[in-house]
Amino acid sequence: xxxxxxxxxxxxxxxxxxxxxxxxxxxxxxxxxxxxxxxxxxxxxxxxxxxxxxxxxxxxxxxxxxxxxxxxxxxxxxxxxxxxxxxxxxxxxxxxxxxxxxxxxxxxxxxxxxxxxxxxxxxxxxxxxxxxxxxxxxxxxxxxxxxxxxxxxxxxxxxxxxxxxxxxxxxxxxxxxxxxxxxxxxxxxxxxxxxxxxxxxxxxxxxxxxxxxxxxxxxxxxxxxxxxxxxxxxxxxxxxxxxxxxxxxxxxxxxxxxxxxxxxxxxxxxxxxxxxxxxxxxxxxxxxxxxxxxxxxxxxxxxxxxxxxxxxxxxxxxxxxxxxxxxx
Ligand code: 4VN
Numbered sequence: 001x002x003x004x005x006x007x008x009x010x011x012x013x014x015x016x017x018x019x020x021x022x023x024x025x026x027x028x029x030x031x032x033x034x035x036x037x038x039x040x041x042x043x044x045x046x047x048x049x050x051x052x053x054x055x056x057x058x059x060x061x062x063x064x065x066x067x068x069x070x071x072x073x074x075x076x077x078x079x080x081x082x083x084x085x086x087x088x089x090x091x092x093x094x095x096x097x098x099x100x101x102x103x104x105x106x107x108x109x110x111x112x113x114x115x116x117x118x119x120x121x122x123x124x125x126x127x128x129x130x131x132x133x134x135x136x137x138x139x140x141x142x143x144x145x146x147x148x149x150x151x152x153x154x155x156x157x158x159x160x161x162x163x164x165x166x167x168x169x170x171x172x173x174x175x176x177x178x179x180x181x182x183x184x185x186x187x188x189x190x191x192x193x194x195x196x197x198x199x200x201x202x203x204x205x206x207x208x209x210x211x212x213x214x215x216x217x218x219x220x221x222x223x224x225x226x227x228x229x230x231x232x233x234x235x236x237x238x239x240x241x242x243x244x245x246x247x248x249x250x251x252x253x254x255x256x257x258x259x260x261x262x263x264x265x266x267x268x269x270x271x272x273x274x275x276x277x278x279x280x281x282x283x284x285x286x287x288x289x290x291x292x293x294x295x296x297x298x299x300x301x302x303x304x305x306x307x308x309x310x311x312x313x314x315x316x317x318x319x320x321x322x323x324x325x326x327x328x
Contacts, residue, residue: 005130008177009304009328010071010170013064014294015057016163016281017049023158030154037158042257046161046282048146053087055096057164058142061290062101065138065166073101076168077134079108080125082117082141082286084195084317085148086110093142103138114193115253115316117141117286119183119324122167122312126178129169140166141286148195150213159255160214161282165290175305176327180240182232183322192220193317221316225259228321230266233311236323244269248308249296253315254278254288275301289314304328 022045023034037043049057058081066073081094094108113120118141125137142164149157193216199208229252237244250273252260257278264271277292284291289312296302302310308328315321 006172006174006176007126007129007169008172008175009326010136010168011065011068011304012165012167012290012294012297013061013066013068014163014165014291015060015064016047016291017052017057019048019050020045021048026158029151030157032154032158040258041159042276042278043159043282044279047163049144049162052144054083054085054142054144054164055087055093055100057144057162058093058097058140058166059100061140061142061164061166062097062138065168066101069168071136071168073103074105076103076106076136076138077132078125078128078137079103079106080121080137080139081110082113082121082139083110083143084112084114084117084285085143085145097140105134106138113286113314113320114318115255115283115285115288116183116314116318116320116322118165118289119312119314119322120320122324123181123183123322125169129171135171137169138166139169140164141288141290143285143287145214145283145285148212148214153213155218156214156216159283161284163281163284163287163291165287165294167290167293178324179327180236180325181323182235182239184228184232184320186319189220189224189319190317192217192224192319195317222256222259224319225255225315225321226262226266229313229315230263232321232323233263233267233313236311236325240325242309242325246309247273247311249302249310250274251289251292251296251310251312253313254281254292255283255316285316302328
């Protein structure tokens, strides 16, 4: 990596839809309780979009990130959106955002790696940026999960929320933020989490079954995360001659508070190094890591240009998982 052009995080932004649904609100529609949801998941409430689609959330997050620094939309050469809840298959969310913010010099495409999407997209963007003529890339994780969950299924409907987070990456002479990574997939276990199935349907074939809703085998996913995520974190840290003790924060995909606690135990690292906001937002899939990063920067826990070292770890549908080691 040392002979590549350096890339760093220049600014971060987020956008959360205004409407809040608390656990108690959900009990009007579902046979569930605040006690069950809180104790099993750590979720107290989630934000749900009433009018805005994924591209609208992503547009606002991008404008926030750009507004914090003196970078014009025309200076962006690459715009990637990580999402599993796009407005449509085509145009991509990234192209709609490109139009909305007038990033007319940017190539634009979506990446779908479910809850790992933001980590995957950062990895791709960093590599493309480092060998490109342009100076800036926008990487956005954005989801309107509320339109894909089955609101009659209490085992999944209570878990998810809507939101978007964005990082602006910059080519830079001095600092290389992206020190190491590992990205993984196990497609043989893809049926553990499905969403938006589309069956073959044409003049010659019809009647095939497809379920457009999100379906999840919670136990399978939980087991997979416990087996693979601590390993991925240890791998990325040790492969780069660091020790877990030297990492300031582990930013994990916000899927379940009990799971984050289990990972912290397995790594023998204090829970304080695993910041969480799942209580407020639920599981926002590809958006959860950049939303968390933005909040930590706003609260002053994480500072850009501080020499802090953080690990970002995504995991979920696909199945996919992976970690980025970042020096700020
Ligand atoms: C990663 C994970 C999850 C996930 C899996 C299971 C689960 C979240 C099942 C047991 C239930 C409480 C909730 Cl670990 C989802 C994704 C997708 O983003 C990624 N919660 N639970 C209980 O305790 O009965």
